[in-house]
Amino acid sequence: MKIRRKYLFYILAFTSAIIAAGVAAIDAVISSVYIPNSLAFSFSCFLVGTLISLLILLIFSIPIKGKSLGSKIIDPSFKRLRLVRKEEIKYHIPAGIGNAILTIGYLSLLSIFGDPSTVLPFSQIVILYLVLIESITEKNIPTLSEIQSSVIVTFGAMLGSISLTGIINLESLAIVFLVINPAWVMFSIYQRKLKMMKIDKHPNDALNIRFWNVIFACLFTAIVVFIYDFIMGTSHILGGITASIEHFGWVALTMGVTFFSYVFYIRALGIGKASVTQAVRASTFLFAIPFSLMLSYFNIIPPFSTDPIMILIKMISTILVILGIVSFALTLIKAYVFINTKPGYPIEEIMQKLWEIGGVTRVTATAGYYDFIVKIRTRTLVKGYEKIIRKLDEIEAIKEYKWESVLKEWENI
Amino acid sequence: MINAYILTIMRPGQTDRAIKEMRKLGNIEKISVVAGEYDIVIRVRVKSLGNLLKVTDKIQLIDGVKKTTTQVIEKELAL
Numbered sequence: 001m002k003i004r005r006k007y008l009f010y011i012l013a014f015t016s017a018i019i020a021a022g023v024a025a026i027d028a029v030i031s032s033v034y035i036p037n038s039l040a041f042s043f044s045c046f047l048v049g050t051l052i053s054l055l056i057l058l059i060f061s062i063p064i065k066g067k068s069l070g071s072k073i074i075d076p077s078f079k080r081l082r083l084v085r086k087e088e089i090k091y092h093i094p095a096g097i098g099n100a101i102l103t104i105g106y107l108s109l110l111s112i113f114g115d116p117s118t119v120l121p122f123s124q125i126v127i128l129y130l131v132l133i134e135s136i137t138e139k140n141i142p143t144l145s146e147i148q149s150s151v152i153v154t155f156g157a158m159l160g161s162i163s164l165t166g167i168i169n170l171e172s173l174a175i176v177f178l179v180i181n182p183a184w185v186m187f188s189i190y191q192r193k194l195k196m197m198k199i200d201k202h203p204n205d206a207l208n209i210r211f212w213n214v215i216f217a218c219l220f221t222a223i224v225v226f227i228y229d230f231i232m233g234t235s236h237i238l239g240g241i242t243a244s245i246e247h248f249g250w251v252a253l254t255m256g257v258t259f260f261s262y263v264f265y266i267r268a269l270g271i272g273k274a275s276v277t278q279a280v281r282a283s284t285f286l287f288a289i290p291f292s293l294m295l296s297y298f299n300i301i302p303p304f305s306t307d308p309i310m311i312l313i314k315m316i317s318t319i320l321v322i323l324g325i326v327s328f329a330l331t332l333i334k335a336y337v338f339i340n341t342k343p344g345y346p347i348e349e350i351m352q353k354l355w356e357i358g359g360v361t362r363v364t365a366t367a368g369y370y371d372f373i374v375k376i377r378t379r380t381l382v383k384g385y386e387k388i389i390r391k392l393d394e395i396e397a398i399k400e401y402k403w404e405s406v407l408k409e410w411e412n413i
Numbered sequence: 414m415i416n417a418y419i420l421t422i423m424r425p426g427q428t429d430r431a432i433k434e435m436r437k438l439g440n441i442e443k444i445s446v447v448a449g450e451y452d453i454v455i456r457v458r459v460k461s462l463g464n465l466l467k468v469t470d471k472i473q474l475i476d477g478v479k480k481t482t483t484q485v486i487e488k489e490l491a492l
Contacts, residue, residue, distance in 0.1 A: 355490045362491040405447060407447060409445045411442065
């Protein structure tokens with residue numbers, strides 16, 4: 001089926017956000033009723049998560065008419081459960097550390113706050129970190145529109161973080177800025193790198209990436225909790241194992257649902273930039289509001305204020321987040337540049353020079369009328385001229401080129 | 414596997430219907446409507462040059478397609 005890449009990206013990111021909101025509600029119940037200790041809960045999550053992820057992957061590996069079940073319904077790149085490849089390990093280690101730390105931070109935050117719609121928005125500030133890092137790692141300097149959209153989403157999320165009970169907790173801000181956000185950046189960047197990898201000349205699949213991430217995260221969580229236990233003389237490791245056995249059903253439920261949230265997130269990461277994916281996923285806290293209302297109704301979290309100012313703040317935050325996401329979506333320009341070169345210049349050298357131009361996402365050396373076809377991604381045409389055309393003009397080997405702006409695009413999924 | 418771009422020039426007024434036809438074809442990775450000398454850029458992925466010929470043939474038979482230029486990809490760098 002061919003659908004527009006942009007639609008697929010938003011479907012995946014929003015699906016991930018909705019599932020994440022549901023997960024946050026389940027986590028809130030577990031944290032307040034069954035496993036209040038965040039360290040024990042974190043270790044328990046990955047312990048049970050490893051089992052559940054393995055089970056899900058085995059089910060998705062079942063072949064149906066020559067293709068696996070997982071490739072039919074979740075990710076077309078998935079074939080079957082496989083061992084982690086040597087070349088993946090260098091990315092799985094930082095992604096696993098990131099996931100371990102952010103999970104511990106997130107569950108600590110949840111144990112302080114209780115209300116998921118208040119906990120989730122804080123972590124969306126990570127978009128600003130991602131925009132900055134992408135400008136370094138993906139040779140893609142953020143445009144004014146990207147910065148504007150990121151700031152709009154961030155402030156919307158921050159406003160949304162004010163609890164409907166009217167409480168602001170400064171301790172939680174420290175956890176977010178010093179623990180969760182840096183860990184989330186590490187997790188996102190390396191998950192994206194894994195998704196962009198080719199395994200046996202095919203795109204890497206989100207299901208195996210998630211499964212191996214859970215295993216690495218389980219290992220690193222065990223190390224963190226063990227060190228904490230060793231220093232403080234506590235026994236959270238044992239608490240985590242006991243909780244996994246006593247509340248297996250609840251932890252399996254949250255980790256089973258989380259699995260799908262992250263699989264969709266990883267797939268979205270393979271299509272869009274990490275910052276844009278994160279911006280769309282910021283909508284999680286909006287989806288978390290009905291869950292929070294439900295938890296409040298069952299007295300799991302404190303009842304909400306009916307103060308009109310609090311409700312107005314929540315509404316403004318909702319509008320800001322939506323506005324920021326729409327703004328991200330509408331400001332992407334793509335183009336092809338068809339290039340003919342002069343004879344006597346090495347192909348590899350020209351390819352490298354083209355690749356070094358900011359905004360270039362694909363360089364192909366071709367046989368036919370043109371020597372190179374280059375794909376461009378830019379936020380504005382002005383930037384396209386200033387950053388790309390000027391650079392092309394500087395390459396001596398180029399005889400002539402044609403710029404063809406992409407008006408609409410469909411992609412095989 | 415062989416990857417290629419097929420650059421297409423269309424007759425006026427038939428682009429929408431032609432795209433609908435192209436979306437039904439196999440081996441097509443991406444269809445981009447562009448503004449410039451060409452009208453549609455199609456990226457295809459086939460097992461052999463023989464299959465590339467078949468796909469090109471199918472595209473040329475679509476109503477509204479005036480001219481195609483095929484560019485076979487020899488090497489690629491991508492994000």
